[in-house]
Amino acid sequence: MDYSSLPNGEIMCIDMKCFYASCVAMLHGLDILKTPVAVVANFDQPGSIVLAASPLMREKFKVKTSSRRFEIPKHPDIKLFEPKMSFFIDMSMAITRLIAKYVPSDAIHVYSIDESFVDLSGINTLWGSPEEVAKEIQKAIYDQFRIPSAVGMGPNMLLAKLALDLEAKKTGFAKWTYNDVPTKLWPVRPLSEMWGIGRQMEAKLNAMGIQTVGGLANSDLNELENKFGIIGNQLYFHAWGVDLSTLGEPLVKNNALSFGKGQMLMKDYHTKNDIAVVALEMCEDVMKRTREAGYVGRTISFGLSYSKNAMTKGFHRSKTIDIPTNETLVMYKTCIELLDEFFAGEPARQLAVRISNLEPARSIQLDLFDEHKEKRQIIGHTMDAIRNRFGSVSLLRAVSYTKAGTAISRNSLVGGHLA
Structure with missing residues (x-):
């Protein structure tokens, strides 16, 4: 592979170690490196997952991210906290503002709440070389927020990310070049x-x-x-370590626009009727975003993952309909058809819905045999407007008030967790 004509920048990928746990430790004056801390999604659910665990929690008590609450031993040293998503988001933004003191804001791409790419190419600062700037940023984040981090560096976003994931998360810092591809990748x-x-x-x-x-x-x-x-x-x-994407572009490009939603259920859902309630709520959310973006779609996907102890693997299936749509009930009906066909009767714990194969909404064709289609379009946009003005739970379908409904309880959540 001839790398001479390929991008050869100074890209940093920085990851905040056990971010949620570090944030709550700082909030409560605890040392994340010396205290066994875990952030649990919901104290009221024994099967609730661990969102983050401190190094000591992982090493001494064998509790890691995705462990269940009932797996956490009862020990006086262990500190458990529920998530504070609004605080986590504020902390993420504060860290981004700190990084912006070292580089222009357009040189920063926030990849997730706890991970960012930073282009250090051509940066002339008082801090020295790109490697020295990266380490100074790490030090500043720890000094100000007591949050440890790991940094991977490379000539492009891909190698910076790989250096982070495959080496720096163990050592704290790693820099890869194209020459490292055969020996390290x-x-x-x-x-x-x-x-x-x-x-x-x-x-x-x-x-x-x-x-x-x-x-x-x-x-x-x-x-x-x-x-x-x-x-x-x-x-x-x-x-081969080749990545031509620029800062802010996805590392894996995919021109297929789609709208979707995944949801982890807080309890096992045993019947198709109960699963259908959540599916309808999710279709409502996805189609609202589809309508507001001005699209209709033909391909509808439905996925289901079973409970941990189930004997059957989950499924993810798609169906392409003849007429593109952005109607909630059309998507819901198709999802139920897929559910009826592939559901194995095991308790469900996670659902996903998606619409793809999109085209502009102006391509909607009137149907001579469906005289109510135009009225349904108007109703859909009217419902969206009401929810935008008065809140997402100001207008709900009756099923959301049943025991299987989740829309009301999730309204107070941020990113699916406590705000």
Whole structure:
């Protein structure tokens, strides 16, 4: 691979270590490195997940992110807290403002609440080289907020992210160059250890005889493209450390616009009727965003993950309808058809709905055999306007007031957690 013409910047990817736990530790005057701290989604639910755990909590008590509350041992040293999402968001913004003291704001791309990319290329500061600036930013964040961080650096966003995930999260700081790709990236296995490769893609690549990132880099590009399309092309070049995206663009480009929503249920849902209630609420939210963006869609997807102790794997299926829509009940009806076809009767714990294959809403065609279609369009936009003005729970369907409904309880949440 000839890297001479490829981007060769100074990109930093910085991650706040156990961010939620660090924030609540700071709020309560605790030392995150010396105190076993865990942030639990909901104290009222024994099966509620651990959103963050301090290093000592992981090392001494074997409690990690995604553990369940009932798995946390009863010990006097352990400190448990519920999330304060509004505070976490404020802290994330404060950290971004601190970083902006070192670089222009347009050189910062906030990737998630606890992770950001920063372009240090060509930055001439009093702090020294890009590496020294990165370490000074780490020090400033810890001095001001008592939040430890890890930094990966590379010539592009991809290698900065890989340096972070594969090395810096263990050592605190790592800088990779293109020369490091064969020695540090190619040996990685299983493939899902590499950012951008999930379990399903890993299984497909394994079936082709590809077990390591090096095996992916030295596989046949045409074969990958024939099997996976543009994703195959991206996989191949990412295995070589090549990334042409600029700051702010997604590392994996996908031109297929869609609207979707996923929701972790706070209890097991055992019947299709109860699952359908939540599905309707989720369709309502997704279609509201679709209408407001001015789109209609043809392909509707529904996914369901079963409870931890279920004997069956979940499913994710899609169905393409003939006439594009942004109507809630059309999406809901299609989701229920998929639920009826693929539901295995096991208790459900997570749902996902999505609409894709979009086109502008002006392409909606009137149906000579559906005289109420135009009225439903008007009603949909009217309901959206009411909710925008008076709040999302000002106008609800009756099912949201049943025991299976979640819309009212989730109204006080931020990002699915306590505000």
